[in-house]
Amino acid sequence: xxxxxxxxxxxxxxxxxxxxxxxxxxxxxxxxxxxxxxxxxxxxxxxxxxxxxxxxxxxxxxxxxxxxxxxxxxxxxxxxxxxxxxxxxxxxxxxxxxxxxxxxxxxxxxxxxxxxxxxxxxxx
Numbered sequence: 622x623x624x625x626x627x628x629x630x631x632x633x634x635x636x637x638x639x640x641x642x643x644x645x646x647x648x649x650x651x652x653x654x655x656x657x658x659x660x661x662x663x664x665x666x667x668x669x670x671x672x673x674x675x676x677x678x679x680x681x682x683x684x685x686x687x688x689x690x691x692x693x694x695x696x697x698x699x700x701x702x703x704x705x706x707x708x709x710x711x712x713x714x715x716x717x718x719x720x721x722x723x724x725x726x727x728x729x730x731x732x733x734x735x736x737x738x739x740x741x742x743x744x745x
Contacts, residue, residue, distance in 0.1 A: 634714030650717045657713040658729040659699060659736065671727060675720070686739040689717065 658664040672684075684692030705730050709719035720728060 644689075654700065654726065655703075655729055658726065659733045661733070664730045665733045666699050668730035668732070668737075671731055672734050678733070679717070684735065689715065692735050696739050697736060699732050699736060702735055703728055706731055 672680075674684075676684075679687060679689035680692055681687040681689075686693075705717070706723075707719060707721045710717045720731075723731075
């Protein structure tokens with residue numbers, strides 16, 4: 622009977638080792654993904670492209686304002702922006718749709734770009 626248990630344990634252990642070494646790289650933790658994107662100039666540039674295609678209509682070119690609030694020269698918490706992009710906002714007659722269908726990575730790239738606008742002092 623103990624041989625069966627030993628065999629079962631060996632089979633289970635070898636299977637888990639194979640699964641662990643299937644060539645997939647471990648996914649970075651969410652906070653490390655966030656930090657990597659927020660500090661990456663390439664991610665900021667990709668965020669700008671996405672902003673221009675999805676957000677500029679309301680928030681203006683380079684976040685200068687328009688139908689929606691100005692984003693330039695403002696300080697935001699990254700998590701606040703991420704939640705706002707993900708869930709949208711309903712205030713009175715103005716509504717920002719939720720962008721939760723965008724990948725998490727894309728939403729963090731949008732956050733990175735918007736945060737970069739806060740570093741500008743209105744220079745266009």
